[in-house]
Amino acid sequence: MTYASQQLSEALQELVREPEVPQDYTNRPLPVSIEADENQFPAAVADFLTQTSLYTAQTRSVSVGIY
Amino acid sequence: MSIRGAEGKRIAWTDTRRESGFSNFLFIDQNYASHPVLRRIFSLARKHGFQSILIEDIDPAGCATVAEENAALALRQPDFTGSRVHRITFFRCLPDQNPTAQDFIGGAIFKSDSFSGLAQPSSHVYEAVLPPPRNAAGNNFIHCQRGYDFHTGVGDFSAKGVLYAQQNDLTFVCAHVALRTALAALLPEGDISYTKINQLAGIDHTSVQVGNGGRGLGPDQMEAVLKGVGVEYEKTVHEPQQQLILPTDYQRHLYGCVESGAPALLGFELDDPTAQPGQASRHVIPVLGHTFNEDAWVPEAQRSYFGGTLSYYPSENWLSAFVAHDDNFGPYFCLPRNFLRKENFRIILGLKRFPTLFTPLEAETLAFGYAQILSNAFQKTGIDWLDRFCVFARLGSLVIRVQTMTRPDYVSHLDALEDWSGLKLDTDSKAEFEKSLPESFWMAELSAPELFSATRHKFGEFLIAADRPFSNDLLSLLLAARLPGCAVFRDGGGQLKPQPIKVTGHTQLFTRPTP
Numbered sequence: 001m002t003y004a005s006q007q008l009s010e011a012l013q014e015l016v017r018e019p020e021v022p023q024d025y026t027n028r029p030l031p032v033s034i035e036a037d038e039n040q041f042p043a044a045v046a047d048f049l050t051q052t053s054l055y056t057a058q059t060r061s062v063s064v065g066i067y
Numbered sequence: 068m069s070i071r072g073a074e075g076k077r078i079a080w081t082d083t084r085r086e087s088g089f090s091n092f093l094f095i096d097q098n099y100a101s102h103p104v105l106r107r108i109f110s111l112a113r114k115h116g117f118q119s120i121l122i123e124d125i126d127p128a129g130c131a132t133v134a135e136e137n138a139a140l141a142l143r144q145p146d147f148t149g150s151r152v153h154r155i156t157f158f159r160c161l162p163d164q165n166p167t168a169q170d171f172i173g174g175a176i177f178k179s180d181s182f183s184g185l186a187q188p189s190s191h192v193y194e195a196v197l198p199p200p201r202n203a204a205g206n207n208f209i210h211c212q213r214g215y216d217f218h219t220g221v222g223d224f225s226a227k228g229v230l231y232a233q234q235n236d237l238t239f240v241c242a243h244v245a246l247r248t249a250l251a252a253l254l255p256e257g258d259i260s261y262t263k264i265n266q267l268a269g270i271d272h273t274s275v276q277v278g279n280g281g282r283g284l285g286p287d288q289m290e291a292v293l294k295g296v297g298v299e300y301e302k303t304v305h306e307p308q309q310q311l312i313l314p315t316d317y318q319r320h321l322y323g324c325v326e327s328g329a330p331a332l333l334g335f336e337l338d339d340p341t342a343q344p345g346q347a348s349r350h351v352i353p354v355l356g357h358t359f360n361e362d363a364w365v366p367e368a369q370r371s372y373f374g375g376t377l378s379y380y381p382s383e384n385w386l387s388a389f390v391a392h393d394d395n396f397g398p399y400f401c402l403p404r405n406f407l408r409k410e411n412f413r414i415i416l417g418l419k420r421f422p423t424l425f426t427p428l429e430a431e432t433l434a435f436g437y438a439q440i441l442s443n444a445f446q447k448t449g450i451d452w453l454d455r456f457c458v459f460a461r462l463g464s465l466v467i468r469v470q471t472m473t474r475p476d477y478v479s480h481l482d483a484l485e486d487w488s489g490l491k492l493d494t495d496s497k498a499e500f501e502k503s504l505p506e507s508f509w510m511a512e513l514s515a516p517e518l519f520s521a522t523r524h525k526f527g528e529f530l531i532a533a534d535r536p537f538s539n540d541l542l543s544l545l546l547a548a549r550l551p552g553c554a555v556f557r558d559g560g561g562q563l564k565p566q567p568i569k570v571t572g573h574t575q576l577f578t579r580p581t582p
Contacts, residue, residue, distance in 0.1 A: 002371045004370065004371065004462070004463070004464070005371075007462055008458065008459070008462050008464050011458040011461070011462055012455065012458055015447070015451075015454050015455070015458065030445070030448065030553055030565040030566070030567060031444045031445065031565055032564070032565075033558075033562045033563060033564050033565075034440065034441060034444045034555065034562075034563040034564075034565065035542075035562075035563070036440050036541075036542040040439060040440045040443050041436050041439065041440060041541060041542065042378075042435070042436055042439055044378075045432055045433065045435060045436035045541070046541065048429075048432050049425075049429055049432060049433070049537055049541070051314055052314065052315065052426065052428065052429055053425070053429075053537060055311075055313070055314055056302075056426070058311065059302065059303075059304040059306075059311055060302070062286075062304055062306065062309065062311060063285050063286040063287035063290075064285075064286065064304075064306045064308075064309060064345075064413070065285065065286065065306075065334070065336070065349045065413060065414075066282050066283040066284065066285055066349060067240070067241055067242040067245075067283045067284055067285075067286075067289070067334050067349050067350065067351040
């Protein structure tokens with residue numbers, strides 16, 4: 001088993017060991033609203049999108065070769 | 068008038084069963100100059116269980132398409148003397164029976180052009196439409212199939228597939244036939260003529276020529292054709308000689324295009340040790356779909372042994388091969404994943420059914436970011452599958468599958484949705500989704516490896532704006548989400564508000580309807 005697989009198994013086992021939360025459809029502890037803050041949105045996502053957007057813009061008018 | 072719909076004069080209706088002594092090879096050797104593409108087409112017909120072939124002669128004078136093609140040939144090659152056109156249709160019934168719609172398999176148009184300077188005619192498969200040899204039950208997914216009508220002397224029929232065409236190397240080359248296949252799958256009229264393609268690409272056959280002794284089409288000319296017929300496309304370029312190095316894996320881009328149900332043109336450079344750097348010949352083929360290997364080793368092995376830093380499983384990891392036509396060889400070939408190396412890859416023009424302001428790969432990356440935010444927001448809710456979603460998201464083990472989606476297709480998907488316990492989405496939630504969504508958007512489906520590959524099920528999906536550019540507020544592109552036991556919509560102030568829904572289990576993945 002790899003380290004990542006082991007971590008996943010442990011996290012899923014933790015869910016099983018948690019005291020059961022009542023599964024009443026009308027009374028679930030869902031958050032009131034969802035907001036992103038700096039800590040939540042992975043910086044790698046924004047970095048990747050910046051990199052790909054720049055490359056797309058750079059190659060937009062490129063026409064090389066004959067097919 | 069298309070050649071498929073033209074009146075023909077019957078030459079023969081031949082029994083092709085094994086017991087009749089018919090041989091594809093012998094027949095093509097004797098009648099069609101051992102043409103290799105025709106052998107491929109006949110072999111596909113054999114796979115589809117053909118029992119007879121109807122051969123009809125099409126009079127060029129009675130068919131506008133042939134007349135137009137021949138006029139172009141005469142301009143390009145003054146020694147052109149005329150052509151012979153045969154329509155070959157394949158049936159599952161015996162000759163001289165009354166064929167039903169189920170008996171009809173498809174057909175091919177074989178065109179032989181004669182020139183006074185050539186001892187033998189120059190022949191090509193002008194077009195062919197047959198169903199793919201395998202379908203979704205065989206883990207082959209070709210979403211851009213459509214129906215093509217045939218008029219024959221024994222009745223009118225329709226074949227469902229993707230139009231194949233071969234270049235004549237004089238008035239149209241590989242780029243033309245790739246464009247024709249791709250556009251035939253998307254344009255309402257179901258085809259485009261080479262005359263129109265040449266007109267849009269600026270080819271007049273006298274001052275600007277293509278083919279033998281001439282040249283091919285450049286990417287700018289292919290783009291001019293797509294723009295000229297109003298078809299949107301996504302362009303991905305890798306040109307090492309120009310110091311333009313694609314920062315990502317081109318196959319992820321290619322998969323993202325075809326998974327949305329539209330074909331893509333894949334251009335590559337041939338291996339030629341004698342060519343100067345950047346001067347090797349190039350070829351382009353239309354990619355139509357993909358195969359799926361539910362027991363693929365790649366997703367886990369890529370992450371554990373070779374990748375290391377991946378934080379989700381792209382659904383492309385389960386792809387075994389792309390399905391493509393190659394005009395040099397014939398229709399419906401499998402191009403194995405990783406066979407065409409990045410060193411040879413040069414361009415993808417991925418056609419789109421509607422405009423999007425960013426790529427499938429970028430939408431997939433956004434979905435990964437949203438999964439982190441939502442999994443942090445939902446802390447141990449007691450809804451088993453929502454909690455499992457959060458664990459898979461936080462530990463980088465989600466499968467993410469992205470495609471473009473229209474609101475009507477998504478609403479139909481919600482209508483059909485049923486979780487593992489048989490629970491369906493309530494009417495109010497469906498109405499809320501319908502109200503929250505624009506006409507078209509990105510859909511990112513979220514799953515776990517075992518769910519995705521075995522039952523083809525998922526936790527839920529994120530619906531992401533496709534018509535807005537990136538800004539500092541990337542979360543603003545998330546339109547809505549559906550997860551086990553929870554839907555997320557934006558309120559009047561633009562805040563994302565979760566609300567409970569009755570579907571608390573995992574549900575089936577979206578299956579794209581074929582026109």
